[in-house]
Structures are given as structure tokens and as C-alpha cells.
Amino acid sequence: xxxxxxxxxxxxxxxxxxxxxxxxxxxxxxxxxxxxxxxxxxxxxxxxxxxxxxxxxxxxxxxxxxxxxxxxxxxxxxxxxxxxxxxxxxxxxxxxxxxxxxxxxxxxxxxxxxxxxxxxxxxxxxxxxxxxxxxxxxxxxxxxxxxxxxxxxxxxxxxxxxxxxxxxxxxxxxxxxxxxxxxxxxxxxxxxxxxxxxxxxxxxxxxxxxxxxxxxxxxxxxxxxxxxxxxxxxxxxxxxxxxxxxxxxxxxxxxxxxxxxxxxxxxxxxxxxxxxxxxxxxxxxxxxxxxxxxxxxxxxxxxxxxxxxxxxxxxxxxxxxxxxxxxxxxxxxxxxxxxxxxxxxxxxxxxxxxxxxxxxxxxxxxxxxxx
Numbered sequence: 001x002x003x004x005x006x007x008x009x010x011x012x013x014x015x016x017x018x019x020x021x022x023x024x025x026x027x028x029x030x031x032x033x034x035x036x037x038x039x040x041x042x043x044x045x046x047x048x049x050x051x052x053x054x055x056x057x058x059x060x061x062x063x064x065x066x067x068x069x070x071x072x073x074x075x076x077x078x079x080x081x082x083x084x085x086x087x088x089x090x091x092x093x094x095x096x097x098x099x100x101x102x103x104x105x106x107x108x109x110x111x112x113x114x115x116x117x118x119x120x121x122x123x124x125x126x127x128x129x130x131x132x133x134x135x136x137x138x139x140x141x142x143x144x145x146x147x148x149x150x151x152x153x154x155x156x157x158x159x160x161x162x163x164x165x166x167x168x169x170x171x172x173x174x175x176x177x178x179x180x181x182x183x184x185x186x187x188x189x190x191x192x193x194x195x196x197x198x199x200x201x202x203x204x205x206x207x208x209x210x211x212x213x214x215x216x217x218x219x220x221x222x223x224x225x226x227x228x229x230x231x232x233x234x235x236x237x238x239x240x241x242x243x244x245x246x247x248x249x250x251x252x253x254x255x256x257x258x259x260x261x262x263x264x265x266x267x268x269x270x271x272x273x274x275x276x277x278x279x280x281x282x283x284x285x286x287x288x289x290x291x292x293x294x295x296x297x298x299x300x301x302x303x304x305x306x307x308x309x310x311x312x313x314x315x316x317x318x319x320x321x322x323x324x325x326x327x328x329x330x331x332x333x334x335x336x337x338x339x340x341x342x343x344x345x346x347x348x349x350x351x352x353x354x355x356x357x358x359x360x361x362x363x364x365x366x367x368x369x370x371x
Contacts, residue, residue, distance in 0.1 A: 016213045016268060022220050024131045024146050027052065027093055029223025030156055034093045037077035038135060038142055044078065047137030049086040049117050053130030055097045058088070061124060065101030072096050081135075086120075121145045156225050163218035163229045167236070170211045174236050177204040181243070188300050188327060189360050196293040198251045199281045205244040206267055206275055212237050246304040250327075253286025255301060302327035309355030316343040320352075331356065 028035050041048045051058060065085055070076065072094050080087055085100035105123035113119040121134040125145035132145040142153040154162075180200045187193045215233050219226040248267075249260050266284050267275075274280045283289040287296070305327055306317045323341050324330045330338075338349040 016209070017216065020146055021149070021151065022217070024144055024151070025217070025220045026223075027131070028133065028142075028144065028153065029221060031224030033072065033074055034077075034089075035223065037072075037074035038133065040074055040078040041081045041135050042140050042142065044081075045137060045140070046081055047117065048081040048133075048135040049103070049121060050077075050089060050133040050135075051086055051101075051103065051124065051130050052089045052091065052093055052133070053128060054091050055088060058124075058128050058130050061103050061105055061128070062088075062098070063102040063104050065098045067098050068096055069098075070096055118143060122148065122150065125149075153221070156222065159218055159221050160225065160229075163215055163222065163226065166211060166215040166218060167229065167232055170208065170215060170233070170236055173204065173208045173211055174240075177201070177208050177240070180204050184247075185305070185359065188305060189331070191299075191328060193298055193300065194294060195251075195282060195287065195291065195296040195298050196278065198247065198285075198298060199278045199293060201247055202244065202267065202281055202285075203275060203278075205240055205247070206270070208237070208240055209244070209268075212240075242307065243304060246307045248285065249303045250300040251285060251298055259286075300327045301325075302330050305356070305359060306330070306352070308359060309352060311351065312348065312355070313343070316341075316348065319343055 026032075028038060038048075038050075065088075068080075072089060076096060077087065080096065080099035083100040086103050087096065088098040088101055089095065090097055103120050103124055105120060105127050107123075109123045109126050111119045111122045113122050115136075118134045118136075121132040121143070122145050124130060125132050126148040129147070134143045134145065135141075136143070144151040144153065180197075181204075184193065184197050184201050187197055212233060215229065219230045219233065222229065245260060245264060248263050249255060252259055252263055263284055267281070270280070270284075278293050279289045279291075282291055282293055301321050302324075303317060303321065306312060306320060307314070319341050320330060320338070324333055324337075335346075335349050335353070338344055338352060339346050344352070
């Protein structure tokens with residue numbers, strides 16, 4: 001098995017994350033200089049309010065304070081936090097711009113917080129694009145405010161526990177995905193696929209992806225402490241995104257890059273309840289919502305099976321499918337017919353035959369575990 005996520009797998013996980021939240025978590029993750037400074041403030045029980053953003057964009061909120069413009073260090077952050085006002089850092093959190101600043105957000109902005117420090121942090125986050133970190137003086141709680149959203153940082157052991165629990169669930173989801181995928185591959189070679197078999201794999205692949213997104217967020221929050229979890233996630237997610245895309249292109253009514261992108265996006269946005277509704281999934285693939293998925297026969301175009309053959313470029317796969325129309329026709333084609341396709345030739349025709357034979361003989365679950 002590959003030891004890292006492919007571009008498709010990594011791209012899908014990143015695309016589903018809130019980039020602003022991920023960046024905020026990355027800035028304050030364990031192992032960073034800012035997190036060290038925050039931890040020092042927590043341990044001293046002095047509390048604090050830290051604004052991280054472009055000083056020019058947020059300066060209209062400032063009242064008083066000291067303009068210091070010095071390089072950031074955890075020790076200096078701890079020292080200036082002893083003053084009552086807020087601390088202002090630049091966007092990269094590499095410089096302390098000002099200290100002991102009174103922040104004056106619009107008081108008419110609705111806030112659900114009760115404490116003065118946290119109420120100010122929430123209002124500033126709603127009024128600007130800045131990240132605001134509120135450190136509770138008595139409860140040892142660190143809260144991030146971004147765009148009006150509140151995210152409470154948890155201790156490393158708590159996040160690790162959640163990440164490990166997520167990985168355990170992800171492993172179970174992946175095992176089930178491999179089982180239904182194995183069954184679908186066998187049925188494709190036997191010519192007995194019904195729409196239910198296809199939708200089962202689509203559903204399971206999406207559930208795996210959603211759980212991986214959860215684990216990915218924990219990894220970002222763990223910072224340097226999350227490397228082992230990250231390696232396990234990479235191992236578990238190899239091939240999922242590419243297989244799902246090939247599967248959808250195999251069975252969608254319309255076979256174009258545009259329709260593939262649209263379908264993938266629609267599946268990703270489905271509420272969890274709709275993901276369990278095979279009628280809704282069938283509709284996204286272009287079928288009638290009322291179709292009986294249990295006995296509606298379908299045939300693959302061959303993207304998924306041909307995509308698993310080593311050293312077979314995507315462009316060649318597309319040419320083969322364009323030439324023959326479907327997997328059944330590819331399997332029935334002779335060597336001369338395959339060789340006649342542009343980009344195939346005798347060597348690749350032999351590789352295709354050998355690759356298909358191996359796929360027919362090898363259980364996909366075993367192949368995943370042994371690769």
C-alpha cells in the first residue's frame with residue numbers, strides 16, 4: 001500500500017474542511033510558539049485576550065494601548081498578558097503589534113456570552129475577519145472566536161482520545177466499504193450488477209470520507225502530537241476518493257467530467273439522512289428516484305476496473321471506454337481490438353489482459369491489506 005494519500009484523496013479531505021478554522025487550529029496547535037505562550041498564560045491563571053489579524057483592518061476597534069511592534073516570543077506574550085487589555089498579533093502571529101489595548105466592537109452586535117472578555121471576543125469576530133483567542137482566568141479554558149463561531153480548545157489527551165475513537169470507527173467503515181466494493185467487482189465480472197449494489201458502495205465511500213474529515217480536524221488541532229494519527233489516516237484512506245469518482249463515472253447516466261464534479265459535490269453536501277436514502281442517491285446519478293434499486297440492472301463503463309490496472313494512464317482508459325462503450329465489451333474484445341486503440345499497443349494490451357485476470361482472481365480486500 002502507498003504510505004501517503006494520493007492527490008485525489010488529500011484534495012477531497014482538504015476541500016471539505018473550513019479553511020479558516022483549519023488555519024486557526026494550525027496557528028494554536030501544540031508545538032507552535034503561540035500555543036506555548038497560550039499555555040503559559042493558562043498556567044499562570046491571569047487570563048487574556050489575543051487578537052490575530054491585519055492591524056490595519058482592525059485598528060478602528062482600538063482604544064489606547066501600547067504600540068510595541070516586536071518579534072513574537074512565548075515569554076513576551078506571557079509578560080504582556082499581565083496587563084488588563086488585549087494583545088494584538090499580526091496575521092502570521094510572528095509579531096506582537098500592541099498590548100494593553102481596549103477593544104471597542106459595536107455594542108449592538110448580539111452576543112450569547114456573559115463574561116466581558118468573551119463577549120468582546122465574540123463581537124470582534126463577528127465584526128472583523130480576525131481570529132480572537134479568549135483565555136479564561138479561572139476555568140483554564142481557551143476559546144477561539146472566528147466569524148462569530150466559537151471553538152473551545154481541548155487538552156491534548158482529550159483530543160487524542162477523540163481522534164483514536166474516530167480512527168477505530170473509520171477502520172470499521174473502511175472494512176465495510178471494502179466488503180461491498182469486493183462484491184460489486186465480482187458482480188461486474190459476472191454481469192449481474194443491480195443499482196442497489198452500486199449505491200451501497202457510493203454510500204459507504206461517502207461515510208468513510210465524512211469520518212476521515214472529522215479525524216483530519218483532530219490531527220490539525222493536535223499539531224506535532226498528531227503525526228502518528230495522521231499516518232494511520234493516510235493508510236486507511238488510500239484510494240477511496242479515486243475509487244468513488246471512478247464508480248460514479250461508471251454508473252452515472254451522463255458521462256462527462258462536468259457531471260462527475262457536480263455529482264461528487266452533491267453527494268458531499270447531502271444531509272446524513274438523505275445519504276441513507278437510496279432513492280435520493282439514485283436521483284443524483286441521473287436515475288428516476290422511484291426506480292426499484294433492488295432489481296434495476298446496470299452495467300459499468302469500466303473506469304473503476306481499468307483504473308486499478310497498474311501503469312495504465314487515465315487518458316488511455318478514457319480512449320478504451322470511448323472505443324468499446326462498457327466493461328462487458330472490453331472484456332469480450334480480442335487482443336487485436338485492444339491494440340488498435342490509440343495509446344494501447346501490444347504491450348499495454350497484454351498488461352490489460354493480465355491486470356483484468358488478476359482482478360478476477362484476487363479479492364479486493366486482500367489486495368488492499370497486502371498492497
